Amino acid sequence: MSQDTLFDKVWDLHKVADLPGGSDQILIGLHLIHEVTSPQAFGALKDKNLKVKFPQRTVATVDHIVPTDNQSRPFKDNLAEQMIDTLEKNCIEHKIKFFNIGSGNQGIVHVVAPELGLTQPGMTIACGDSHTSTHGAFGSIAFGIGTSQVRDVLASQTIAMNKLKVRQIWCENKLSNGIYAKDLVLHIINRLGVKAGVGYAYEFAGPAISALSMEERMTICNMSIEGGARCGYINPDEKTFSYMKNKLCSPQNENWEKAIKWWKSLESSDNCIYDDVFKLDASKVEPTITWGITPGQSIGVNQKIPSLNEINPNDQFIAEEAYEYMGFKPGQLIKNTPIDVCFIGSCTNGRISDLRAAAKVLEHNKVAKNIKAFVVPGSEKVAKEAKEEGLDKIFIEAGFQWREPGCSMCLAMNSDKLIGNQVSASSSNRNFKGRQGSPNGRTLLMSPAMVAAASITGKVSDIRDFINK
């Protein structure tokens, strides 16, 4: 059993009671909701004749279903309109703060909450979305929940949960030039596998993690769930505090110093105990790209798609399924694979630094013929900042479509979808079968800079050939 890690400290602080069944009752400090996983939870409250217990601890925005081309209301898609309308009504009825389209603060829930300073170290954060792990970048304990648990949080501000084990993932050395947080997290998931994190919280640590910016740290924690870990976190440090300073909902004035003092006390202690430790050398990480149908099936951009005998026996079944679905052969190089669609966005890589990295590659370049390329800023704030820096123009001049904020083709709940067996170079988080809206669509996950590079050549390319020119 882990002891004295940040996870242990935050868990203990939020533990309300031992429940008769044996699980813990955990208080949720911040509850984030959106239009997809909340309507049934509000419905269940109504059925049980219950109210939202602490409406000030829940914050809402709309992200999954919003169109990114034309956001005027009513939406063209009746079902999408019905969902946003339901969320609006529920927020009014239950007095929940809602950041709607046009508020200046709408966007992907995991982009918006950190921008507003809602996400803070030491909090427990829950949301009906598996990528809630993103908020762990600030040293909070954040995890996805299902709709029944959304109902429980609305009704009681608590959930029943078994305490997770803690695995430290120690990243030695530093990432090389042209290697991004996305490459590192894809590498980690590949090394440990997509199931290794089941039952665990991942603590990411080491020099390579300390060197990352807050936005890069969010990319790492965001994809914890792709490694099976419901929760991933990083101990807060000066970078965390300086990112948070003067954010709308951050502690202000004399409370700021008090907060920092408390945040520092949360750090995993020197003599803490982990259930497991995994070490890797970050300087060995290459630009990494997925070739298969799980985020664990990835290789360096200059590597060959592994043959069955190079794959762990437990992962061979899914590897065979991946060869067939993707139309790739073992031993084939991933580099130069033709691309049809380029997507930059998502809660993994839709922040301003991601757009900057991609724009840097695209400046004075053009998107290759027959490539559909589009960029979806993670939030209204990201879009505004990008426009102020002129990034929108760089994207548009290169041949990208500049869109409005939302989840978009990460999960294709709006009209942004792959068609047929198109191949997408995507900065998102999941390459599951059918994930991007076509039952036989194919997704290659990579960093936003790598997506930009692919858009120029029309095929999988090594970002280092662009930035080292």
Next chain:
Amino acid sequence: MSSKFKPPIGNFSQINGKCISLVGDDIDTDRIIPARFLKCIDFDSLGKYVFDDDRKTLKGNHPFDLKTNKGASILVVNSNFGCGSSREHAPQALMRWGIKAIIGESFADIFYSNCIAIGIPCFTLPKKSIKEIQKYQDIKNLFLEIDLFKSTAKAEELKFNLEIKETSKKMFLSGEWDATSKLLENKDLIENKLNDLPYIKFNN
């Protein structure tokens, strides 16, 4: 399907039913219920769309379409079943199709807790035993009797010792798996805890 559907309530210790076996590791919740079906404000119509993409691809040969699997209620799966998205729509769709219990090599965390929350017990068995069931299933229908109290699954010639988290088992046996009312019993403790949190103080 939806009009007749009644979610389970109360305690239960016995689940008897026909098995349906679905072979494959890392079957994610996008496959169980593709995102386009999440455009809804209730779960009622989800049963018919379970595995929609996979079923269309297999043109009638998907286990959820095979006549021999009609009426099955115990789903047998391989490892890391339900990985990916937290959408409760996935177990809701399975439940509305008719699934009452799942036996697998392993389950993703969020999927597991969603199943428990809506009343679908998930049991684990070693790879070898799952293979044995799946092999048997290829030849003829398998009717299992699951005894939750003893954690066993029995058919004529087969017997397995199932694993289930002790907390989940207790909840189903006691009928207290619908968590909300249990949680609200501690409402004073919740209030005190909340008021004591350092960040509640310095965020005001």
